[in-house]
Amino acid sequence: MKAMIYRHHGEPSNVLALHDSREIPAPGSGEVLVKVRRRMVHPIDDLMIRGIIPLPIPESGLVPGGDGVGTIEAVGPGVKLSSGIAVGARVGLFDAHGTWSERVIVPAADLIPIPDDVSDEAACQVMINGITAATLLREAAASRGAAGEGAPLLVTAAGSSVGRNLIALAKMRGLKIIATVRSKPSADVLSATFPGITVIDTSDSDWKERARAVYGAAPSVAIDPIGGAMIADLLDVLADRGTLLTYGGMDHSPSTVSSIALTVRGLTIKGINTPVAVADLSADQRVDDLNDIFDMVRANASSLADYRMVPLTDAVKALSAAQETPRRGAVLLTSEA
Structure with a gap:
């Protein structure tokens, strides 16, 4: 069974290595293989391998990956079988661990048919990305002056996979979207993918x-995975x-943020x-949420x-490809064994 493993943080080409084992794990109680x-391939994978987001590394090493799609191969004791959870069923993995492996053990309750x-x-x-998008839109709707009340919603890094999912879900819900990217080539690619969406x-x-003028009113909610200097810029763009x-x-x-601006204008981060x-x-x-995501x-x-x-x-190679600009879609790691 092949898996990608790292035992130290650092440059992926220096620390990420292929591990091959004949051993196939057996699921325990409530688990499936x-x-x-x-x-x-997500930006966070690169950050974790480099140690920018440091995770403790056991002596055996860490296998990256937090999501995936595959087929149930074995079912442990105590698992209630259904049409979606049975040997041979196709399932999605959300918030799993170590999916950069040909096989993985996960709790049956966490699987998505x-x-x-x-x-x-x-x-x-x-x-991960569709569920993240649905979660962010729920938070936006719950926020003061939410986009669901008619105010525009600003989405940064809109060419990313999460950004594309956000735009698609928001369009289904009839929300006003302002999409931002960080280069003209990226803007051209996104505009071609989503005709009619304002891309800046x-x-x-x-x-x-x-961004403040597109709909005649500043956005009431901004959704951002970039951070850094962008935080102060987005607070400037937001409506009071x-x-x-x-x-x-x-x-x-x-990030450099003025607490005075937050207080005087009543802003929330x-x-x-x-x-x-x-x-x-x-x-x-x-x-x-899942029904909405699959409809999307x-x-x-x-x-x-x-x-x-x-x-x-x-x-x-996949990690490098995922960092390329302009973003043209997802990078998927594939295995058939």
């Missing part, structure tokens, strides 16, 4: 003025009493951790069609 065929009309490649792109290049000196939802740190340099937020949802809310996949097949597949054994 999944043969993984597709996994997304994949509808027959949704491909592995499409499903893989919405496991933040390398233009007047981008903030344009607006909310900035942050869910990452692509620019992991410190809130960090969103998707697994934590999802854990707080009711079972019905989770089902509603069916309605926006073209936005998920521009992906690249890289063999699991070329994970270093």
